[in-house]
Amino acid sequence: MRTMSVNVVVEQRPPGADPVGAAAPAWDRRRSARVLRSLNAVVGRILNIVLLLFMVSLGTFLLLKLAGGDAADLAGGEQGATAADVAAARARLGLDQSLVQQYLSWVGHAVHGNFGNSYISGLPVTDLIVQRLPVTVALIVGTVVIAVPVSIVLGLLAGANEGRWIDRVVTGLCSVSTALPTFWFGLVLSLYLALRAGWFPATGFVPISQDPVAFIEHLLLPVITLAVPLAAALTRQLRGSVAEVLSLDYVRSAEARGASRISVLGKHTLKNASIPAITLLGIQVITLIGGTIIAEAVFGLQGIGSLVISAVQSRDTPVIQGVVFCSAIFAVIVNVVLDVMYRVLSPRTRSV
């Protein structure tokens, strides 16, 4: 895309102008201004990301530190621990240093991918997270893969038939699904489809490399649990923007020119209606990390969610901090992907 726009500029030069002569400096200046502007945008974005990660890490650090409840009491505090034992544990965990020192040493290690060791199991937090990552990633990917096509179909159907019965049914379903307590819906699914009917396993996880069929069987119910509220939110958004775009002049003129309904919906409507929906999808995918915590609890999956729950219950600060920080990194990645998608879908934003 960049090179194309540069070519256009070259063609716009006055005919007959000497390529290396008088016209060249102005053209060079224009090009360098453009490069500088996009460089500025990239640097600004990176600064934003660094700022976000800094705010998140400092925020969680201070929150967990200032709340008190020293972990040394936990780590060194088994039966019969004396004050000296606790002090030794505190020194071992580096908790006797000043807050600034502790934070800086955490950042110094985190930059190298080391989030310290769990107070409870003593294992490196990074290993714990990496070990449990496949379950959480599988849940998130599976949920998006199911929810997005469903919401596109339902959103188009409802938006194109605004006010008719199918719209009312879809809108009603969306309202109910948004008010659905996720964990309860998951429990009901697991009770009737797994425990009663026996069609699916109620708990557990099988890696895809081991047995793809069992992998899908184990994931299907938790994924449906998470996909229903996501699909509802996306459908709502798409329905609204599809109905709005359909009433615009250029869509009506395309229809007047005899373009088929399908092509109008697919080519003109969906592409334009998808931009706000993608923004929402981004926010929802980030929120999904929270959803996986619940789905993991309901279906007994050993992912990041169950890791953080047990860490919160036992006040395992390094684990909480590591998970929060990794979630922030995930959020950043989702936002970068969103930016790229905007650029592909909407040429207007490309110059920004």
Next chain:
Amino acid sequence: MTIEQPVARALPVAPRHFAHGRQVFRDLFRQVSVILATCYLGLLTVVSLVVWIGSPMDPNAQDLTHRLNGPSAHHLLGLDALGRDVLARLVHATPVTFLAILEGVAVAAVLGVVPGLIAGFRGGALDAVMTKIADAFIVFPGLVLALAIIGALGPGLTNAMIAVGVLLAPGIYRVVRATTISVRQETYVQAARTMGTSNAGILARHVLPNVMSPLLVQLSLTASLVLLIEASLSYLGLGVQPPAATFGSMIKDAQQSMVSQPLLALFPGIAILLTALSFNLVADGLTRALKRRGLGADNS
């Protein structure tokens, strides 16, 4: 001053939203969904008040011989795994749940409205910094943040509700800030300023009445979210602690005996679903009623 008085009268009178209050109210309660939702929420409020004054039911009385029995004339919704009456437990969970919603919404409202007004009214660097913080909250997984706050404060219903309130405050902040900015640029506000009305006067007379309607919509949506997150946290054991119970923790208790008595998990789940749905329907209805009067709250 006395000379300026007639000039002030001649200036266009600021349109005030609550002048439309009665019409909006009428439009709101012309919608069947809103009537049903309000009736349901009203019923829950009455139940809460009755329990608060003193209810005839005992949620902890045990009838071990009939435990896990289904609905009967004696126990309308059956008995749980410890032989306790499910209806009595639901009734007693209602005020706890409502109080939790109130706490969460109050925290979110205070943290959202005050900074939103200040940021929208003042603008400048303060606005930029606060908006940046709010954006950081929004691009961050909410439940993880709530867990971190609970991790710091320790489990418990009030702590959980503080966490939920912090989590949902940015949404309210955005709405309040956006409305304040749009009001600030209105001609009548500038006219009021030229007349020497103080900032506090402009806030009270012009900004607050305009912020009110989008804020009410947002608060209703927030109430529904607070309820759902509270239920999830209580289900995870990080919210309400026994023997107190909310709808969410009742589902957690019901999970163990779910296979032999599925109704146990069904009733509190439906209670949550209906309550959250009611708050959403009221918010939707209010948005629609405001839009009809051309007071469309632009919160998407």
